[in-house]
Amino acid sequence: MPIQLRAEVLDVRKSGAYSVLSLTAAGMTELARPGHFVTVSMGGEESSMLLRRAFAIYQVKSRGVYGGTLEIVVGVEGKGSKWLSERRRHDHLDIVGPLGRPFILPKERVPCVLVAGGYGAAGMFMLAEQLRDRGCRVDVVMGASCESKLFGVLEMKRASSKLIITTEDGSTGERGRVTDVLGSVIDKSEAAVVYACGPMGMLSAVAAIAGEHRAYSQCSVEEAMACGIGVCMTCVLPVIGPDGVTRMVRSCVEGPVFRGDRVRWSDVGTIPADAFGAPVVEES
């Protein structure tokens, strides 16, 4: 059950192109699972930015002097994330979380591959840690356009069994995209599950490759969200249900983590004609 609280900023540190905000979050941290996100209100009480922004939960500490802290990773994209990255110690933020459905962990000790694009890595550290605690082998593929857009490379090196880096400009790691290497990583580790978080195009490709290599995939999607709590219906995408019917499903409460083979990736941004409740085409 999500909660809303007034968090104090404990620390803001730079990491490559990103700002990492450390926040007090007593009561929220115990509930947080890998894949959960929080929403943060922007610009203070009188702000003209009305909509909250979503951020994956990066790290949590349940104990300590503050009775629980959590961290988020902010990449500066537009005015909201810029404002957020300019927060300083002792500033306060209104946060709601943990939100969404987290990643599902395997019952058995199966090898897993984690794929992260850019700040999509944020949610992967907690996941890697918990998978390894269960005795799973964890291979990680991290990619970005360039080196500064990679997040937490050193830390991920420690958290994973093996780390492979790709950058599109070749500034570090292999030149290319995560999907160029993914197939062979899955094969080598005989992975049973692929977890992914990043841009939609990447997720779509990851889901396809995982399928081809007979791995089960779980993808954390990023759809524009107005409320983040399931009341507004802005964040929908076409997902095939267990009954075989495609529905326009809210990614904030029924996601953001979906089975890769259930999302109709090429139809995202449309209402597929066979979706539940799709407009009936007029016969003339």
Add this chain to the structure above:
Amino acid sequence: MSPAVIGRGPVGSTSETPRMDMSTSLGAMHLDAPVLTASGCAASGRELDEYFDITHLGAIVTKSIMLQPRAGRPTPRMAETPSGMLNSIGLQGPGLEAFIETDLAWLEQRGARVIVSIAGGSVEEYVKIAQKLRYVSGIDAIEVNISCPNVEDRGQVFACNSEAASQVIQAVRRHLDPHTPLFAKLSPDVTDITDIAHAVVRAGASGLSVINTALGMVIDVDRMRPALAGVTGGLSGPAIRPIAVRCVWQIRQAMPKIPILGMGGIRTGLDALQFILAGANAVSVGTATFNDPSAPIRVQRELAQALHERGFTSLREAISFAHREYDAPEPLFAETAAAESAVNPEVDEEQGLEVPRIIQVSEVDVLDDRRPVAEVVQIRRDTASQPFDQYKEFAEAKAADERRADVSPEPQ
């Protein structure tokens, strides 16, 4: 049911929150509290119930429901705008059957008051929904969302044409239980909102919900095309608040007795107070809920506090209060004028501009015209936080009006 008394604990940094009678009514529907959710901004209340007790609100207004399941419009469905947002959800919903079985059943079991919002693409669709809802329990009132394109009239929005709007309202009225309050939800995108208001009331609406979103558009300058997949969308949030307050004001002026559910950009208790003073009997909080999931209950608490600070003992006293007869001076002006006039308050009016306007105002007469004006001004300021005794007459007349308006609508 006893009237809700809101706030016993401290609010914000100020002292104890007063006991305030927040009960109100929307025609025949009595409400313990004046703040409701807005259709489409709270789903069916279930999600918000995790953040606050939804039964403490006046009522839940559910997402507009259509006869059949509906997938809505393609994404992106929203764009943030200065102090607001555009949405083009396209009325995604599970269809009437599923709504009754799951959402309504949950609300009834939860003990919340419910206003069901309905939508249709043709008069016939509205009728079918009304026929079905007539025999469903747990519904306190119906809100008819007429901001829908009429599929039989080249997609013309019902709410923008008084004839089309009346047809829908008349048809729905005829098929509902005659005792069920029926609210017509008006669009601000019309030349004269009072024309539409009169038309739908004549057609049988027992009250008005004011306002729906205003049609807007954003162009994404990077992709150089409309930001929304649906091209245009509805603008909501504080950006439209002045338009909404104006609409409530105009309708209240034109129709002194019609119950009004006011909404559009309410984010704080003071925003809600504007609507109440302008003539709303209750208010809905919509988009602000996206900014703060507990906004509806917070607004209600802040409204109670704001009423107390202004000397009201009940919400009802404040309804339409800004419409009262008044010609009181602006406090700032009063101060300077008073200082000048204190010298010679008896200056002949016809003699020139020296005459301070302050001594002509009726409020001075009400207080005590023998006292020096400077003192009168002082007294006026002191009384600012006292109950407005001098407007008792206004309040009584209004209460009498309300009692008259409380009669259930006649079956048509």
